[in-house]
Amino acid sequence: MISTSNQRQHVETILHSLTNPSAEGEAAIIERSWRRCIDRYGLDPARPTPPRYVPGATLREHQDQADALIQVGRAGVEQLYRQVVPLGYVVLLTDARGIAVQFLGAKHDQREHQRTGLYLGADWSESRAGTCAVGTCIHERTAFTCHHSDHFSAHHIRLTCTAAPVFDPHGQLLAVLDISAYHSPESKHSQTFALQLVKYTAKMIENAYFLQRYNDHHVVCLDRSREFVQINRRYLIAIEEDGTVVAANTAGRKLLRHHDLPLPGPGETRLFKAWNIQDLLDAEIEDVLTIQRYCDDRVRAFRTHRHREIHFATLIEPQRRTMHAASESRARDTSLAPLEALADDDPAMRDTLTRAARLRNEPINILVIGETGTGKERMARALHESSRRRDKPFVAINCAAMPESLIESELFGYEPGSFTGARSKGMKGLIAQADGGTLFLDEIGDMPLQLQTRLLRVLAEQEVLPIGASRPLKVDLRVVAATHRDLRGLISEGRFREDLFYRLNGASLRLPPLRERADKGYLIRRIFEELQQERDERTRLRGDAMSALLAYPWPGNIRELHNALRYALATCDGNEVIVNDLPEECISGHLAHPGAHRGEIDPALNAPNRVVDLPGNRDPLHQALRRHHWNISAVARELGLSRPTIYRRMKRLGIVPPQQRDTL
Missing domain, CATH: 3.40.50.300 (P-loop containing nucleotide triphosphate hydrolases)
Structure with missing residues (x-):
């Protein structure tokens, strides 16, 4: 807890900066946010406010709206977490309103996560949490670090938080990626590398989302380096067959503006449609669309019209064409x-x-x-x-x-x-x-x-x-x-x-074993669809459950996946499967997976309750045990699980073999 003297000093610092503004750069961002907190939101720096969590039903709505991004960005978020967890950081992905829809952090620190607000369902909007990395990033639309006393609320001044925005293909704010830690050096310069790492990962997620969104279009990838254009894909521009520009990633939009091609503003919803890739590059559309076929390294150099700059281009062809290219002849x-x-x-x-x-x-x-x-x-x-x-x-x-x-x-x-x-x-x-x-x-x-x-x-x-x-x-x-x-x-x-x-x-x-396959997502969706048809019902597999399924190593391969999905469909509430509906093995790793909670808010912890297993949930396992006369090995083979897993699940569900029941 912050001492009274430190809190008083923090308040005095905020009030002094507002009466004597002189900051530049990132410090000016902090001062502008402090002023908004007082003038616009009516927050009081002398009254630290605890974190606010949205109710479980509201969290699910936010996660549903961010579902596509959660699925696409899963690999980037988890890669970032693996890089920063040894240094004591957690990772949050929030939607454009500042609600944490995905969270990764060490389980043994869960109570501290919940107490501080670094947890799933926390509201980090500036109007609620004051100056903070996520909320201020949303308002300023730029990446920055909110370090210790940069925070408006004294409740947060132990934290160091670094956030970067993720934009959709038309420049609308889509999400914010954040890493935060409870303990860090006093100097803000200690977070310089953290800022670059978060910005890089946010860009990767943004580009992956762009490519997923426009996988049915030609996507022109540009870079100033021939050697790195296939890897960096710095500028991404989606085009129609005639070269009409449909969308561009953040770097691509900057490139088009640099060459005086006006684009829709951040708040506009209209498509590009008025511009053609030939307005940017000194090339015929056929030159662009045939890069893959006529260039040995699948890279071609073009000059821009206005500034005569050389850019190297490669082309990603529409998925509808590339996915079936090998089988078109048959x-x-x-x-x-x-x-x-x-x-x-795969x-x-x-x-x-x-x-x-x-x-x-x-x-x-x-x-x-x-x-x-x-x-x-x-x-x-x-x-x-x-x-x-x-x-x-x-x-x-x-x-x-x-x-x-x-x-x-x-x-x-x-x-x-x-x-x-x-x-x-x-x-x-x-x-x-x-x-x-x-x-x-x-x-x-x-x-x-x-x-x-x-x-x-x-x-x-x-x-x-x-x-x-x-x-x-x-x-x-x-x-x-x-x-x-x-x-x-x-x-x-x-x-x-x-x-x-x-x-x-x-x-x-x-x-190949399932853990080595690149098309795990396809298999999960296909088997899930087959099981739904078998049950004659329509159930949705939410993004948080898909993330956990993709991350699990599947020692039992496709048979275990089949059983896990059947279990989830049998035990889920309503018409959607979330991560907590999956078997324990799929969510028992060191990561606290997103969406693992379905309950409302626990006032004591100010965080969602974990739903306990209902008595009826043991029926599939209990039936298998009775069918095999309590032969654990036979049940393990049928369910595609290990014997220790069967014993753990029996203990968790309170299932006792008849021969042991007699001795109790």
Whole structure:
């Protein structure tokens, strides 16, 4: 707490500066803000005011309106946090009205965050908090540091806060990015690097938002350096096919104004539309639109009309064109849709899918390799559904789950009376049922060694001999096998036949783990949509939940993601999923993720309450435990989680196994 003498000195400093204004630069910004606090907002520096938090419902409204920015800016905010957290900073992203819609900070300091106002839902507008980095940045529309006694309210003078504005493509203030710390050196110069870091990150977020907003347009990227234009993308100008300027980032708007092209003012909503890229660059529109095709390094030099300055340009083509460029030649082949749906723009998956498309009708067996839960069966089904065998059966066999005593009869079938307990009419085996179609052998590495010999004969001779039969049956098979195990290692240990391996591995397709995929966002949205259709309901996945899902490492891969989304849909309130609806594992990292609270304000802490689990929320886990007779390992496999995670969730939900309940 600030001492009475320090508070009195702070008040005297403010009153003296207002009667004797002499400051320049950043100090003048502070003095102007102090005057507004007294003259316009009626604030009193002698009466420190505690932080104000908006109610939970109001916070959700602000987050909803900032949802697109929260999603686009997630990576930049988290990268900034990783850089500054060792120095004791927290990170806030506020909307244009100063409400903190995203917050990252160490969990062990949560009460201090809440007490000081450095927390989700805090109102940092200048009219409420007085002179502060966020509120004054909103008013002045410039980046600056509010250090210690720069703050108007004595409640905040221990803080050092640095903020930078984020503008939308038409110059409207979109958000403010802020880093703040409780402890810092007395000198304001100690925050010089912090200011540059926040400005740089704000620019990255602004540009990412710009590119996302105009991903269906051509975007001309300009820089004074040929070597850095592909990386810096300093000036971004979105254009139509005829060169009409649609929008520009902050640097781009300054460049256009520098060359006497008038632009809409910050408060105007009209589009550019009156100007063409040819008004800026001494070039024909065809020269600009063909940069990627006719320049080896995809960079071209242009002079500006007015100042004859050389700028180097590269071009980002519309997403509708680039996303499907690799598949345009086969776009008319609708049979490829099942394969195309498996990935978006992940390079490893696109290479795998391109190979899969070439192999889909080839008479060779395929081995799909990947960690548990990466979608190997879905790949096998997509291969089948995109091939000429699509109208024939797809038969899936899990070699690890089938009891060893039954696997032979299930695979090969049997004649009537072949053994005790056999059906009177015999049974057609799974291999024979796949005749003409695709046989999918999941977890092939777990198949018993003696059955590998019989399977090898089936693959070599394309015929199957049921138990008790004297004649084999001809089968037309395409086999897709899958494994997460090292088959070559099993071969060296004598646990897998080498000749069977080469029969199965006519070609291999490797699936990357989810943590390495660049298209996690696409997968989350696709699976979420599928689950909604399955439940016949419309639910929204809010940006804070998406941020947490993107940040989580997914040890259980796509299977774990599927289960996490199913859990969230089952436990969410209303028609939106927020971060607190996700399983504990997805939000239990060291970051305090945005939107983790749904309650109203707790007067004691002046911050949102965390919602506790409702008794009904344990039903999915409880049902799985009963279904598997309280076998924790089996439940963990089904849910795609680890055994310790299952135990932690049972403890949290108060679930006790029957055998332990009797001893309590």
